[in-house]
Amino acid sequence: MINQINLTIPLTTSGKGYIHCFLWVFLMAVFIPFDLVGQKPKVLEVREGEQIKKAIEKAQPGDTIVVYPGIYREHEIIVQKSLTLIGIDFPVVDSEENGDIFLIAANSTTVTGFELINTGHSNLNDHSAIKVFDSNHLRVENNRILNSFFGIHISNSKNITIRDCFLEAYELSSQRTGNGIHLWKSDTALIANNFIAGHRDGIYLEFATEVETSHNIVEKNNRYGLHFMFSHDNSYYHNEFRNNDAGVAVMYTRNVVMEYNLFEDNLGSGSYGVLLKDISNSTIRYNRIVNNSIGIYMDGSNNNTFEHNLFRRNGYAIKLLASNDGNYLGKNNFIGNTFDISTSGMIITNELHKNYWDKYEGYDLDRDGYGDVPFRPINMYSTIVERIPSAIILWRSFMITLLDRAERVIPAITPENMKDEKPKMRPHDIDFKLE
Amino acid sequence: MISISSLNKKFGKLHVLKDINITFEMGVSYAMMGPNASGKTTLIKSILGMVIPNSGTILVNGEDIKDQWLYRSNIGYMPQIGKYPENIKIGQVLSMIQNLRKDKNQYDTDLVEDFGLLQMLNKPMGTLSGGTRQKVSGALAFMFDPDIYILDEPTAGLDPLAVEALKKKIAKERAKGKLIIITSHILSDLDELTSHAIYLSDGEVFYNNSIEILKSETGEEKFSSSIARLMEWSEEKIKKTSIEL
Amino acid sequence: MIKLLKYSLYNILRTKFTLLYTAFLLLATFSIYNLDPDLAKVSLSLLNVVLLVVPLICIIFGTVHFYNSYEFMELMLSQPINRSTVFISQYLAVGLSLCLAFVIGVGIPMILYGADLALLVLLAVGVMLSLIFTGLAFLASVLTRDKAKAIGITLLFWVYFSLIYDGLILYLIYVFYDYPLEHATLAMVMLNPVDLARIIMLMQLDISALMGFTGAFFQDFYGSMKGNLISFGVLLIWILIPFYFSRRVFLKKDI
Numbered sequence A: 001m002i003n004q005i006n007l008t009i010p011l012t013t014s015g016k017g018y019i020h021c022f023l024w025v026f027l028m029a030v031f032i033p034f035d036l037v038g039q040k041p042k043v044l045e046v047r048e049g050e051q052i053k054k055a056i057e058k059a060q061p062g063d064t065i066v067v068y069p070g071i072y073r074e075h076e077i078i079v080q081k082s083l084t085l086i087g088i089d090f091p092v093v094d095s096e097e098n099g100d101i102f103l104i105a106a107n108s109t110t111v112t113g114f115e116l117i118n119t120g121h122s123n124l125n126d127h128s129a130i131k132v133f134d135s136n137h138l139r140v141e142n143n144r145i146l147n148s149f150f151g152i153h154i155s156n157s158k159n160i161t162i163r164d165c166f167l168e169a170y171e172l173s174s175q176r177t178g179n180g181i182h183l184w185k186s187d188t189a190l191i192a193n194n195f196i197a198g199h200r201d202g203i204y205l206e207f208a209t210e211v212e213t214s215h216n217i218v219e220k221n222n223r224y225g226l227h228f229m230f231s232h233d234n235s236y237y238h239n240e241f242r243n244n245d246a247g248v249a250v251m252y253t254r255n256v257v258m259e260y261n262l263f264e265d266n267l268g269s270g271s272y273g274v275l276l277k278d279i280s281n282s283t284i285r286y287n288r289i290v291n292n293s294i295g296i297y298m299d300g301s302n303n304n305t306f307e308h309n310l311f312r313r314n315g316y317a318i319k320l321l322a323s324n325d326g327n328y329l330g331k332n333n334f335i336g337n338t339f340d341i342s343t344s345g346m347i348i349t350n351e352l353h354k355n356y357w358d359k360y361e362g363y364d365l366d367r368d369g370y371g372d373v374p375f376r377p378i379n380m381y382s383t384i385v386e387r388i389p390s391a392i393i394l395w396r397s398f399m400i401t402l403l404d405r406a407e408r409v410i411p412a413i414t415p416e417n418m419k420d421e422k423p424k425m426r427p428h429d430i431d432f433k434l435e
Numbered sequence B: 001m002i003s004i005s006s007l008n009k010k011f012g013k014l015h016v017l018k019d020i021n022i023t024f025e026m027g028v029s030y031a032m033m034g035p036n037a038s039g040k041t042t043l044i045k046s047i048l049g050m051v052i053p054n055s056g057t058i059l060v061n062g063e064d065i066k067d068q069w070l071y072r073s074n075i076g077y078m079p080q081i082g083k084y085p086e087n088i089k090i091g092q093v094l095s096m097i098q099n100l101r102k103d104k105n106q107y108d109t110d111l112v113e114d115f116g117l118l119q120m121l122n123k124p125m126g127t128l129s130g131g132t133r134q135k136v137s138g139a140l141a142f143m144f145d146p147d148i149y150i151l152d153e154p155t156a157g158l159d160p161l162a163v164e165a166l167k168k169k170i171a172k173e174r175a176k177g178k179l180i181i182i183t184s185h186i187l188s189d190l191d192e193l194t195s196h197a198i199y200l201s202d203g204e205v206f207y208n209n210s211i212e213i214l215k216s217e218t219g220e221e222k223f224s225s226s227i228a229r230l231m232e233w234s235e236e237k238i239k240k241t242s243i244e245l
Numbered sequence C: 001m002i003k004l005l006k007y008s009l010y011n012i013l014r015t016k017f018t019l020l021y022t023a024f025l026l027l028a029t030f031s032i033y034n035l036d037p038d039l040a041k042v043s044l045s046l047l048n049v050v051l052l053v054v055p056l057i058c059i060i061f062g063t064v065h066f067y068n069s070y071e072f073m074e075l076m077l078s079q080p081i082n083r084s085t086v087f088i089s090q091y092l093a094v095g096l097s098l099c100l101a102f103v104i105g106v107g108i109p110m111i112l113y114g115a116d117l118a119l120l121v122l123l124a125v126g127v128m129l130s131l132i133f134t135g136l137a138f139l140a141s142v143l144t145r146d147k148a149k150a151i152g153i154t155l156l157f158w159v160y161f162s163l164i165y166d167g168l169i170l171y172l173i174y175v176f177y178d179y180p181l182e183h184a185t186l187a188m189v190m191l192n193p194v195d196l197a198r199i200i201m202l203m204q205l206d207i208s209a210l211m212g213f214t215g216a217f218f219q220d221f222y223g224s225m226k227g228n229l230i231s232f233g234v235l236l237i238w239i240l241i242p243f244y245f246s247r248r249v250f251l252k253k254d255i
Helices: A001-014 A020-032 A052-058 A380-387 A389-394 A399-411 B041-048 B070-074 B090-100 B110-114 B130-143 B162-176 B187-193 B211-218 B225-245 C002-014 C017-035 C039-068 C070-077 C084-112 C117-143 C145-177 C181-192 C191-205 C216-223 C226-252
Strands: A043-046 A066-069 A077-079 A084-087 A092-094 A103-104 A109-112 A116-118 A128-133 A136-141 A144-146 A150-156 A158-163 A167-168 A183-192 A194-196 A202-214 A217-219 A226-229 A235-237 A240-242 A247-254 A255-259 A262-264 A272-280 A283-285 A288-290 A292-299 A305-306 A309-310 A318-321 A328-330 A333-337 A339-343 A351-353 B004-010 B014-024 B029-033 B056-062 B075-078 B146-152 B179-183 B196-201 B204-210
Touching: A043 A333, A052 A066, A052 A077, A103 A109, A103 A247, A109 A247, A116 A128, A116 A183, A116 A288, A128 B196, A136 B029, A158 C191, A183 C070, A194 B014, A262 A272, A272 A288, A339 A380, A380 A389, A380 A399, A389 C084, A389 C145, A389 C181, A389 C191, A399 C039, A399 C145, B004 B041, B014 B041, B014 B204, B029 B187, B041 B056, B041 B075, B041 B146, B075 B130, B090 B130, B090 C002, B090 C070, B110 B130, B110 B162, B130 B146, B130 B162, B146 B162, B162 B179, B162 B187, B179 B187, B187 B225, B196 B225, B204 B211, B204 B225, C002 C017, C002 C070, C002 C084, C017 C039, C017 C084, C039 C070, C039 C084, C039 C117, C039 C145, C039 C191, C070 C084, C084 C226, C117 C226, C181 C191, C181 C216, C191 C226, C216 C226
Parallel strands: A043 A066, A066 A084, A077 A103, A084 A109, A092 A116, A103 A128, A109 A136, A116 A144, A128 A150, A136 A158, A144 A167, A150 A183, A158 A183, A167 A194, A183 A202, A194 A217, A202 A226, A202 A235, A217 A240, A226 A247, A235 A255, A240 A262, A247 A272, A255 A283, A262 A288, A272 A292, A283 A305, A288 A309, A292 A318, A305 A328, A309 A333, A318 A339, A328 A351, B029 B179, B029 B196, B075 B146, B146 B179
Antiparallel strands: B004 B014, B004 B056, B196 B204
């Protein structure tokens, strides 16, 4: 509905001058589709050998341009009016390393069904397959974007839908790649069902609010799979972040919801399943955090809730700096991690409650499903390893096991109050809603 | 034929065999004697390659036995105390050795029969008396028709019937012209079975000559008396050397 | 050789010790699986069995059996049989029966309940440790005629490799902690088969933690196939060392 108003106002004001008539036409425009207004939207066809640019010049706002299969060697295709661009069977638009392909600054524009390739690299101009600014109601759907510097680059826009796109950059060094999906100073967006690989950051959000990111698969990017800053009130569901060079890093943001995601195989000294820096009042639930060097790394993050997550086979499931406060960790499963929790400080005011720890060796005499003695998840040896990394070589040796046992009975160098009073005896049955 | 030259063996500081030179000829039957710890068993084990000498050579049928083992197929050895795995049966021991020794495929089972072992084939070795073990050792020593017999205290622990059977067997083999070395403390047995006396004392060969000559040298008629005289002489010698020292 | 091995094996199987050992391993593995069917947890629990119990049992049984089969060896050596053959068949008989017991005892539950790569690697590591500690048992046995003394030596081996040695490493790490120690510690680990076996398992169970450390050397060693190949190679050498030396002593030994 809003769509039509925006389109029709400029058309009607160019008609005859009576206010009465104007109002009547205006009302008509509000309730009646285009074809009754007289400005009938056309469908323009572009075939191999022709130019998309030409068609766009010819088109009137509201027109649809259908591009047939073929290779179109074009770049800087500027869209400044509301158009629907439809590719049939993925026509290839090849920039031949000359820079941006689609430049969009228009409301109510749709780009769908294209294969956009070879933007070339430029750190100065952020060459992108689709670059959008100052737009409202944009849809980018079902495109293939290959070997681009930036994939979809959006700034200062609203009401954006990016879905079913396949983005893959081939450059391997991170200086030569841009971000897959990049949102800056935008709000109200849906990023769903995309596959993003080989970029610098898979999804990058800065000052982007009210964004829902779901069902994306983001892997093998050169820096972060997901990276956001100052992007409040966003939610992330059912995404898979896998084998990104540094995992996922989120910073300076509040009210984040992260649910049903998979953070997997982020291995290396600076790699995190999720790095949380100054994140507050956020909810992290039902995620699977598997096989990362550090599952969750927290710095300056307060009042967050971690519930029903699975931490499995991580080097450190959770690494806490002393600057974190008031976080609640409940009903998570900790299974097969080398170290469950490590911390740099002695006084910790985060709460552990009813988690399952596979390293717990207590008993449950009252048969309520929870151990009768508290569990201290901080391993003495992990603090030694923090200081002297090469000491990891003795991990799981008989001697270290003995020392560890002693430490658990009489805590000497680990924080006494970091404990789960009600450790679960059996793993929680967590429904990750896997299809 | 076995020729031993300049053989020395030490167990730590203990000099057990001191420069031994002996030649054992085929067709001769030797009585090897000497007090306890005179080196008899060590000498035998050296010939068998079970004890490795510090110096000197041992030739069996002309070949140096150092690092060799096949020569042992020419030797039938009956140990002083036969040691066998406890949990296997007499029959299994016999068949195992037969099985392992592919160098011979004809078996002399005279002693197995004469010792009455056929009736006990199912008895585990661990349950046997010392005498029965000796019988098994004897049966094994004679089973493969060797050229050389080395019998370490063969009659010790045997019942009189078995002793007779064994003596009969030894006499039979001796008649075939084989080389036989027997150590024993039972002089009557040696008298019957051997023709040559070797007396070891304190790791040295004190006497090595035929029994005929021994008798004439000692002036004794009887074998046992001449051996007794030999023992006296050897002890006198030891006393002398210790006084000299 | 094969025949002698057959008889030696037969000798061992008659003692019923290997049966008991197999039963023990079966019981232990089954209960570990039943306690917590999560494979990562199973690997961890079995790791302690493999690193501590298996070496101990192998080294004690190897020594006791060596002395128990002294008579057998003596009997063999009075026959025209090579000393080396007697020794190798004894070693293989003990080593193989212990390995077989281990593979059955740990492997059958794995077949029934499932196994991942880490557990299969653990199986391989267990087999190799069995052979190494059988070799060490033989080494202790040929070094002395006294059975009690030999058992003392074997226990010393065991305590040394599973506890004392790691204490030494920890001490060095503590003393020299501001020096780059990666090469040194890794080299030290190579000199202890138990540590080496543990490192191989760390690379299975804790790779994500190992990969988390800075230092190209660590990353290179742990993150690639190279680390595994080197470790397994050195473990193989560890099988050969005690075997080689004990055989050498045995060839010159007075029986």
